[in-house]
Amino acid sequence: MSGSAxxxxxxxxxxxxxxxxxxxxxxxxxxxxxxxxxxxLADALPPDAGDHQVAAILSRLGSPADxxxxxxxxSGSSGVRFTPSRWRLxxxxxxxxxxxxxLGALQISRDVGNDVTFGRDQHLxxxxxxxxxxxxxxxxxxxLSAGYAADRAASASLVGPLRQARDTTSVAVRTVLTxxxxxxSGAGYQPATxxxxxxxxxxxxxxxxxxxxxxxxxxxxxxxxxxxxGDVLAAANTFSAAVGAGANDADLQGNVATLAALLGVENEMxxxxxxxxxxxxxxxxxxxxxxxxxxxxxxxxxxxxxxDFDASTNQAEREYFSNTVSGSGVDAASAQETLAVEMGTAxxxxxxxxxxxxxxxxxxxxxxTATIGGVRQVADGLVANITDRAGTLRSHAxxxxxxxxIVTLLxxxxxxxxxxxxxx
Amino acid sequence: xxxxxxxxxxxxxxxxxxxxxVLALLELRPRFGLELxxxxxxxxxxxxxxxxxxxxxNRLRDAGLVTSEWRDDEGVRARRYYSITEAxxxxxxxxxxxxxxxxxxxxxxxxxxxxxxxxxxHQ
Numbered sequence: 001m002s003g004s005a006x007x008x009x010x011x012x013x014x015x016x017x018x019x020x021x022x023x024x025x026x027x028x029x030x031x032x033x034x035x036x037x038x039x040x041l042a043d044a045l046p047p048d049a050g051d052h053q054v055a056a057i058l059s060r061l062g063s064p065a066d067x068x069x070x071x072x073x074x075s076g077s078s079g080v081r082f083t084p085s086r087w088r089l090x091x092x093x094x095x096x097x098x099x100x101x102x103l104g105a106l107q108i109s110r111d112v113g114n115d116v117t118f119g120r121d122q123h124l125x126x127x128x129x130x131x132x133x134x135x136x137x138x139x140x141x142x143x144l145s146a147g148y149a150a151d152r153a154a155s156a157s158l159v160g161p162l163r164q165a166r167d168t169t170s171v172a173v174r175t176v177l178t179x180x181x182x183x184x185s186g187a188g189y190q191p192a193t194x195x196x197x198x199x200x201x202x203x204x205x206x207x208x209x210x211x212x213x214x215x216x217x218x219x220x221x222x223x224x225x226x227x228x229x230g231d232v233l234a235a236a237n238t239f240s241a242a243v244g245a246g247a248n249d250a251d252l253q254g255n256v257a258t259l260a261a262l263l264g265v266e267n268e269m270x271x272x273x274x275x276x277x278x279x280x281x282x283x284x285x286x287x288x289x290x291x292x293x294x295x296x297x298x299x300x301x302x303x304x305x306x307x308d309f310d311a312s313t314n315q316a317e318r319e320y321f322s323n324t325v326s327g328s329g330v331d332a333a334s335a336q337e338t339l340a341v342e343m344g345t346a347x348x349x350x351x352x353x354x355x356x357x358x359x360x361x362x363x364x365x366x367x368x369t370a371t372i373g374g375v376r377q378v379a380d381g382l383v384a385n386i387t388d389r390a391g392t393l394r395s396h397a398x399x400x401x402x403x404x405x406i407v408t409l410l411x412x413x414x415x416x417x418x419x420x421x422x423x424x
Numbered sequence: 425x426x427x428x429x430x431x432x433x434x435x436x437x438x439x440x441x442x443x444x445x446v447l448a449l450l451e452l453r454p455r456f457g458l459e460l461x462x463x464x465x466x467x468x469x470x471x472x473x474x475x476x477x478x479x480x481x482n483r484l485r486d487a488g489l490v491t492s493e494w495r496d497d498e499g500v501r502a503r504r505y506y507s508i509t510e511a512x513x514x515x516x517x518x519x520x521x522x523x524x525x526x527x528x529x530x531x532x533x534x535x536x537x538x539x540x541x542x543x544x545x546h547q
Contacts (some may be wrong), residue, residue, distance in 0.1 A: 029482070036457055036478040039504065043458035060465075071479040351506025 011041055019066035033071050085357040090419055097415040104408030111401035117248050118394040120189060127179040127391035128243050128382045134172035135236045136376055139270035142228035144212045146274040150221040173204050196239040203235040212356040221278035222288055237263055252389050258312045259382040264305035266375045271298040273368040276340055280361035285351035292344045321367045321378050329370025338363050437471060442480055447508055447516040454507035481506055489515055
């Protein structure tokens with residue numbers, strides 16, 4: 001019936017234009033208006049309408065652009081138009097997004113800084129643990145070497161233990177060298193720490209020639225002690241004493257200072273072990289020139305280091321120390337040393353054993369080793385505390401970094417999707 | 425600015441009153457699209473273009489003042505008929521009262537202003 005009028009080319013053109021004009025409207029709304037206009041034309045146009053009549057009816061309808069604009073204004077849901085409040089919302093969201101991004105980036109960079117800093121602290125704590133192990137191995141190697149050098153002809157029984165001590169030291173050296181990789185000022189480590197570390201590495205290179213002199217030359221025992229102590233152990237202890245200075249945590253710094261004092265105590269005890277062990281191992285069984293002086297100096301330094309230890313720590317740690325560094329071995333070592341000093345002072349020409357048959361190289365070494373063992377137990381506990389603390393700080397810093405990144409990302413995604421839904 | 429005597433001013437006025445006029449027509453009986461357009465066009469000067477009635481009807485429908493339904497007319501194809509809702513009747517009643525007051529006020533002000541400017545011209 002009226003289908004022919006609806007197919008008129010002017011009507012088709014008009015509807016095409018209308019479709020194009022309504023592109024910004026929601027589909028349902030556009031569809032409804034098109035259906036209403038189509039029905040209007042079907043009713044208004046007689047089947048045999050001429051061009052003139054069709055044009056007049058279409059002209060009365062108004063232009064497709066006006067119709068679409070009217071429909072868009074009516075619904076307010078046009079994809080292109082914004083009400084002012086919506087613009088304001090988008091603007092506010094954009095500002096919040098920018099602020100969130102900037103604050104997030106700042107916090108992330110701070111967290112990255114913390115993570116890197118505490119990463120360095122953690123690395124240094126592990127390196128220092130390796131250096132402490134190395135110091136202890138060097139002390140044992142030095143003291144046995146001194147005993148060996150005191151009587152090379154008769155010290156066959158020391159060859160085995162000495163070889164074992166050297167092997168332990170070599171393993172400790174390799175661990176230190178491995179941990180030392182990457183500790184450079186370029187990587188952000190304190191210049192002083194890097195200098196101390198490099199000095200230690202250089203001194204470790206001398207270990208080979210020191211060992212050769214112990215085994216195959218006539219290096220006297222006192223010189224063995226001096227060379228090990230001055231050329232190698234001093235560098236290790238200097239590193240351990242100063243490594244805490246750059247730490248970024250008070251707990252960490254405090255524990256490192258306490259450990260440094262304790263390492264001093266241990267080293268001085270070990271020097272005394274070496275001097276008396278060498279004297280008792282020597283054929284004459286008495287102190288050589290300067291030995292008694294070295295022994296007394298080591299004892300005085302030990303007392304000073306012990307005072308430093310007491311001052312740097314709390315009551316609990318002090319009690320732990322006196323409970324751990326105790327027992328029959330400790331008491332016996334103390335008594336033996338007192339006796340030896342008295343004998344050496346009163347009758348320097350006589351063997352130290354002349355009035356005390358139980359003052360032997362073997363028993364002294366065992367007793368003083370027990371004393372040193374107690375100190376090492378306390379030191380190992382501190383090393384573990386330091387490593388744990390550094391690890392905790394690092395993992396907190398890493399966790400903070402991860403958390404900040406995730407929160408910032410979520411916030412931005414949320415803001416962007418909110419802004420998007422406000423725009424569409 | 426706003427040309428008070430030209431098409432612009434009247435278009436704004438028409439836009440405001442066309443909705444109540446549609447409601448008033450539908451109050452008498454339901455009508456289909458073309459029917460409504462013709463009755464509105466019969467009142468001189470109310471419609472600028474026939475097409476605008478349809479977006480207006482959709483707007484009134486969205487506001488709950490008008491509903492539509494498909495009906496078969498005596499063997500002719502189905503047509504969408506628009507009818508007024510209860511909310512539409514209330515809205516129309518309210519507008520009638522407002523309009524009466526408003527047109528009286530506007531008429532009063534306009535006439536008074538005319539008299540005033542006339543006397544002003546004499547001085």
